[in-house]
Amino acid sequence: MVVYISGWGTGILLAPYQSEQSQFKEYAKVISVFITGYLVGKIDRLFQLWFDPEYGPLALRSIFAFRVMAGITGFLLAAVSTYVARKYLSFGPGAEQPPPNPT
Numbered sequence: 001m002v003v004y005i006s007g008w009g010t011g012i013l014l015a016p017y018q019s020e021q022s023q024f025k026e027y028a029k030v031i032s033v034f035i036t037g038y039l040v041g042k043i044d045r046l047f048q049l050w051f052d053p054e055y056g057p058l059a060l061r062s063i064f065a066f067r068v069m070a071g072i073t074g075f076l077l078a079a080v081s082t083y084v085a086r087k088y089l090s091f092g093p094g095a096e097q098p099p100p101n102p103t
Contacts, residue, residue: 003074004077
């Protein structure tokens with residue numbers, strides 16, 4: 001569930017409406033700082049799981065590989081569908097307006 005929500009949020013950040021552009025630049029900065037700090041803080045745990053002699057390399061387990069692929073797929077599906085919906089199918093107040101036809 002978290003993977004889909006993060007994909008949805010990423011899709012929204014990648015395709016802001018014209019009225020949201022200035023706000024989203026600030027949001028993107030704050031989120032990138034938070035995510036970078038969180039990942040750097042957890043990198044030691046990743047190496048610990050990877051090289052644990054008791055269980056062997058974690059990434060070679062089939063259940064781990066399946067969960068990682070399912071998570072990446074869910075994230076990308078949510079991000080792409082949200083991006084397309086906001087960029088090309090948007091309607092309503094504050095939505096992205098198509099460019100005027102130069103005739």
